[in-house]
Amino acid sequence: MGSRRHRTVALVLAALSGLLTLTGTAVAQSENRELIDGLEYQLLYVALPLTLFVLMILVYAAVKFHDNDTPQPTTEDPALEITWTAATAIILLFVGLSGYSVLVNPYVSPSQANDVDTNGSQQGIESFDELPETDDEAVHVRGYQWEWQATYPEANVTTENEIVIPADEDVTFWLTADDVIHSLFVPDLGVKQDAFPGDYTRARTIVSEPGRYDAVCAEFCGAGHSRMNAEVVVVERATYDQWLAENEGTVAEAPTPD
Structure with a gap:
């Protein structure tokens, strides 16, 4: 015993x-x-x-x-x-x-952000150019089978399967999809947002540490779903500005994190 x-x-x-x-x-x-x-x-x-x-x-x-073969029935106990x-x-x-x-935090639910009146989705808007302006650094992210494309409106730079953002600054990802529903998920940063064809959704974050963070598609989107991977590349602001200036109007590779 x-x-x-x-x-x-x-x-x-x-x-x-x-x-x-x-x-x-x-x-x-x-x-x-x-x-x-x-x-x-x-x-x-x-x-x-x-x-x-x-x-x-x-x-x-x-x-x-465990040896009690004749258990006593329970009685009412209002207090208990x-x-x-x-x-x-x-x-x-x-x-x-x-x-x-x-x-309700504005980083988890962008609808709570004070700098833009949005419910996290912009139905009826037909292009990234029509999206409302915010005080955040904006990155336009487009998902399609089975790649991620990011555009930086500040300098018209485009990256494939790499999303570059500055460290220690508020960033807004505006997302859409070309074909089926996708979902951008960056586990280490706690960012996850669905991307819908014909719609524009929003995710926000501020990242403190430069580096490379794995991103995946978290919505099954066809035969190549498991290969729909990307990286969020976080760099210092000076590196970010220099990279935009040097690659304006081009398809570029992400800079090396500091």
Whole structure:
């Protein structure tokens, strides 16, 4: 009996220690990623003690009553019922408010940005030239089977499967698709936005660390979907300006991050 209890406790502790390893944090490279990671860890820190509490009750019940062949039926306990109902409501309220505070952030939901009146989508607009102006650095991104094309209206520079942006500045990606629905997803930056044929959608970010960040299409778009990869290349502002000036009106390769 004692060894069985010890094994059960050991398994529970091992499971919890595995969960705790998930709480190791890496430095977020963008405002989007920082917001999303912060929400995930906030919810995790609440979920862990609740998980421990439930597991302890399960272990206690399994050990104490496993030989009880004539269990007694439960009786009504209004105080207990009110307590667990209120506790559940508080937990759900916390989860809802935590998620909402991230959802309304202008980097996660561009409709909350103060510099442009948009709901994140611009139906009825027929070209990038008709999009509203913002204070952000704008990049026009076009998805098609199975490539990404980025255009920089400031200098009419185009890149293929590379999206160049300046570091430490607000950036707006305006996205559309030529054929089917695509979705630009940059996991390390916490950026994900669908691109629709005949429509223009918006994603925003600000990236603190120059470098290359993998991007993929997150919407199944045909036989070549798995090959629809790209890189977001983040460089210092001076490098970005020089690159635009040197490649104006051309199809160029991305500069090397500083």
